[in-house]
Amino acid sequence: MTDDAIGVRLWKTRMLKDNEVRKKKEKVSGVQRMTAERLRTFKGFETYTDQKAKEAIQQLENFAKIIIRYITKREK
Incomplete structure (x- = not known):
């Protein structure tokens, strides 16, 4: 080749x-995208400040991207 x-x-x-x-x-x-206000409705996140909630959301989004890549590779 x-x-x-x-x-x-x-x-x-x-x-x-x-x-x-x-x-x-x-x-x-x-x-629907997660917001700081919506995140605080979940148990364990009630007392998060806006900044801390935004950081948590970013981490969750990054984790979701990793999972999507893993599933995509695994399906092959």
Whole structure:
């Protein structure tokens, strides 16, 4: 296999992965984004300040991204 063929194959693989991630994001995009006010309605978060709530939300979003990537890889 030539270097060009390998490059094309890698590019196609990357495009397929990006497309799968995009589809997963589209499924999730209909979900309401978490706000500090909404987060405080959950047990354990009642006393969080706005700043602490925003930090917690950012951490939860990062964790969700990791889970989506893991599931996407696992499904293959």
